Amino acid sequence: MQSSNDRLRGPGGGFENAVGRRGTADLPPDEASASPAYDDPWYDALATGWGESAGARVPEPASPPTPPEAAGAPPRAAADVYLEVQRSAAFQEVRSRYRRFVIPAVAAFFVWYVAYVVAATTAPALMARPVAGSVNVAMLAGLGQFLTTFLLTWAYARHARLRRDRAALELRWDTQELTRGVRGGAS
Amino acid sequence: MTGDHQTLALLLFSIFVAVTLGITTWVSRQRHGSAEEFYAGGRLFSPMENGFAIAGDYMSAASFLGISGVIALYGYDGMLYSVGFLVAWLVVLFLVAELVRNCGRFTLADVVAARMSERPVRIAAGTSSVTVSVMYLVAQMVGAGSLVALLLGGTSETARTWTVIGVGALMVIYVSLGGMRATTWIQIVKAVLLLGGTVALTALVLVRFHGDLDRLLRTAAERSGHGEAFLAPGLAYGGDWTSRFDFISLGLALVLGTAGLPHILSRFYTVPTARAARRSVVWSIGLIGGFYLMTIVLGFGAAALVGPDAVRASNAAGNTAVPLLAVDLGGGAESTGGTVLFAVVAAVAFATILAVVAGVTLASSASVAHDLYASLRRRGAKPRSEVAVARVAAVGIGAVAIALGLLARDLNVAFLVGLAFAVAASANLPVLLYSLFWRGFTTRGAVWAVYGGLVPAVALVLLSPVVSGSPQSLFPGVDFQFFPLQNPGLVSIPLGFLAGWIGTVISPEVPDAGKHAETEVRSLTGAGAV
Numbered sequence: 001m002q003s004s005n006d007r008l009r010g011p012g013g014g015f016e017n018a019v020g021r022r023g024t025a026d027l028p029p030d031e032a033s034a035s036p037a038y039d040d041p042w043y044d045a046l047a048t049g050w051g052e053s054a055g056a057r058v059p060e061p062a063s064p065p066t067p068p069e070a071a072g073a074p075p076r077a078a079a080d081v082y083l084e085v086q087r088s089a090a091f092q093e094v095r096s097r098y099r100r101f102v103i104p105a106v107a108a109f110f111v112w113y114v115a116y117v118v119a120a121t122t123a124p125a126l127m128a129r130p131v132a133g134s135v136n137v138a139m140l141a142g143l144g145q146f147l148t149t150f151l152l153t154w155a156y157a158r159h160a161r162l163r164r165d166r167a168a169l170e171l172r173w174d175t176q177e178l179t180r181g182v183r184g185g186a187s
Numbered sequence: 188m189t190g191d192h193q194t195l196a197l198l199l200f201s202i203f204v205a206v207t208l209g210i211t212t213w214v215s216r217q218r219h220g221s222a223e224e225f226y227a228g229g230r231l232f233s234p235m236e237n238g239f240a241i242a243g244d245y246m247s248a249a250s251f252l253g254i255s256g257v258i259a260l261y262g263y264d265g266m267l268y269s270v271g272f273l274v275a276w277l278v279v280l281f282l283v284a285e286l287v288r289n290c291g292r293f294t295l296a297d298v299v300a301a302r303m304s305e306r307p308v309r310i311a312a313g314t315s316s317v318t319v320s321v322m323y324l325v326a327q328m329v330g331a332g333s334l335v336a337l338l339l340g341g342t343s344e345t346a347r348t349w350t351v352i353g354v355g356a357l358m359v360i361y362v363s364l365g366g367m368r369a370t371t372w373i374q375i376v377k378a379v380l381l382l383g384g385t386v387a388l389t390a391l392v393l394v395r396f397h398g399d400l401d402r403l404l405r406t407a408a409e410r411s412g413h414g415e416a417f418l419a420p421g422l423a424y425g426g427d428w429t430s431r432f433d434f435i436s437l438g439l440a441l442v443l444g445t446a447g448l449p450h451i452l453s454r455f456y457t458v459p460t461a462r463a464a465r466r467s468v469v470w471s472i473g474l475i476g477g478f479y480l481m482t483i484v485l486g487f488g489a490a491a492l493v494g495p496d497a498v499r500a501s502n503a504a505g506n507t508a509v510p511l512l513a514v515d516l517g518g519g520a521e522s523t524g525g526t527v528l529f530a531v532v533a534a535v536a537f538a539t540i541l542a543v544v545a546g547v548t549l550a551s552s553a554s555v556a557h558d559l560y561a562s563l564r565r566r567g568a569k570p571r572s573e574v575a576v577a578r579v580a581a582v583g584i585g586a587v588a589i590a591l592g593l594l595a596r597d598l599n600v601a602f603l604v605g606l607a608f609a610v611a612a613s614a615n616l617p618v619l620l621y622s623l624f625w626r627g628f629t630t631r632g633a634v635w636a637v638y639g640g641l642v643p644a645v646a647l648v649l650l651s652p653v654v655s656g657s658p659q660s661l662f663p664g665v666d667f668q669f670f671p672l673q674n675p676g677l678v679s680i681p682l683g684f685l686a687g688w689i690g691t692v693i694s695p696e697v698p699d700a701g702k703h704a705e706t707e708v709r710s711l712t713g714a715g716a717v
């Protein structure tokens with residue numbers, strides 16, 4: 001996996017400034033997107049431009065995730081790296097953004113779908129009530145399911161693109177650098 | 188059907204087979220069996236390509252022929268199927284696609300086994316994936332058999348048998364020679380053909396009614412003989428409470444099963460990143476949603492133009508509604524237009540079945556080779572190339588599916604697909620969601636979640652009216668029916684979740700916080716993803 005030049009660190013060392021290093025977070029979004037961090041082939045100019053707001057920036061960690069004296073410690077296991085990243089404020093923010101969108105959305109569409117199926121099978125009289133011409137409640141509810149599916153898809157894709165992708169990618173490179181250090185170059 | 192219909196349809200279908208065989212040899216030239224290449228097609232498909240391929244994998248003949256047929260016969264109740272098939276994609280998009288892409292390599296078991304003691308979990312997840320795939324394959328084989336019966340008119344049993352065997356043999360050739368790369372291109376070609384055919388037919392229906400959907404619905408309702416009731420739910424599933432619960436059960440299975448289908452999950456590994464996986468799902472939701480909207484128009488169009496009586500006379504399950512509609516739209520049975528449109532529809536339906544069969548076979552051969560063989564082989568044995576095992580597995584699974592398909596040939600296709608979805612939702616979804624989202628999940632919980640969903644689902648099917656105790660059963664002569672519902676989802680899906688929870692709670696094993704951190708970090712960021 002390729003990495004950008006400004007991220008190379010010696011193996012084993014530099015953990016404390018890795019997850020803690022949120023340099024791009026301090027930059028305005030435009031500069032951040034222009035940084036070489038996005039020179040990887042799969043990062044096709046995502047979310048630069050419209051809709052990009054300050055809210056989409058990678059948040060500052062509350063505190064450095066590891067104490068400075070850990071720098072000289074012997075190489076740690078990969079599990080420690082993942083635990084460390086999991087505890088970092090940047091990751092917590094990505095995770096809570098994901099959950100804050102997904103949990104209500106799943107609850108909403110699942111309840112709406114089950115209500116639709118149950119109503120269709122147990123309350124046909126209600127569903128047969130005419131609305132306009134030959135269109136009845138059932139037809140509107142069915143087409144409503146299509147519509148809400150399309151809307152939720154659009155909303156999720158937009159949310160992920162603007163609010164999660166950038167931060168997740170930063171974390172990905174940082175974490176991979178760290179685990180590479182741990183595993184002695186094997187990544 | 189007349190000889191012209193048959194000849195033209197067979198000609199078009201032969202062209203499809205020739206083109207896809209050409210694709211298979213073209214893309215597999217100079218590519219020698221790395222597992223990456225065979226299972227995941229090199230992981231370099233674009234989101235749009237993969238979106239079309241997912242749509243191709245998902246839109247089976249059951250959707251194309253089955254749903255329109257149910258709408259043509261029972262009106263609104265057929266729409267319930269298409270809603271369930273589409274809404275299911277939200278589960279995939281929100282909870283599964285990106286996370287699975289980030290954590291796994293080739294199969295569902297990769298995701299689960301990363302956190303657990305590998306061997307038992309792999310065996311469990313591999314077994315359930317193969318079971319789901321075989322059930323799905325049987326449905327497609329039965330569909331191929333019915334389609335050829337329709338094409339060749341009052342055809343002999345031998346012709347049907349040989350069609351099923353021929354379809355099976357072709358798919359084995361595709362899969363074992365071309366792997367994921369060829370299979371993906373076949374799905375893309377098929378999706379384009381299917382969508383093109385559906386768009387053309389829908390446009391013709393709308394032109395016939397001058398774009399007046401209200402008139403289309405009113406004509407369909409009048410022609411059906413049910414009047415307004417045709418446009419409201421209840422004609423198919425409104426009878427006694429058993430059939431209502433049966434439908435709720437099916438609805439649950441449809442919406443939760445998609446995320447557990449092995450051939451859908453394996454499609455996410457053909458793109459380079461989680462972001463690309465998400466974008467391919469967005470593509471496929473657009474394509475699949477548009478397709479199901481059009482099948483609704485086609486179903487009501489068939490009711491209005493052909494009439495339920497003519498549809499029922501041709502095939503009691505309604506599977507021939509769309510071909511009959513095509514004949515009518517083309518100008519009638521004796522016209523050139525009718526012949527051509529019928530042949531196109533029949534060839535597209537054949538291509539659909541063939542492509543779906545190839546996709547499912549590939550996914551299940553990956554489960555056999557990557558999960559079961561890798562876990563069960565003797566310790567000392569040379570780690571033989573997994574790909575070679577997968578090729579052999581494709582042949583074996585093809586043979587099993589052909590045999591079962593011949594046995595089950597009188598069962599309804601859409602219904603068989605519903606069973607596969609129920610097993611996928613019971614056995615695969617609980618373990619997948621638990622291992623992605625539950626910190627305390629343990630190996631015992633994972634194994635119990637799989638078997639706790641798989642065993643009840645399969646057992647309830649065996650004890651249901653599908654297998655025995657009613658005139659339509661597989662074995663009408665005997666009666667060991669115990670469970671009243673045809674679809675087990677309502678009972679077996681909660682049991683799968685419950686078993687996983689109980690297994691975890693009573694497990695003495697302390698969950699490994701580091702492994703959980705690794706899964707969580709990798710799933711949300713993509714760190715270390717291949």
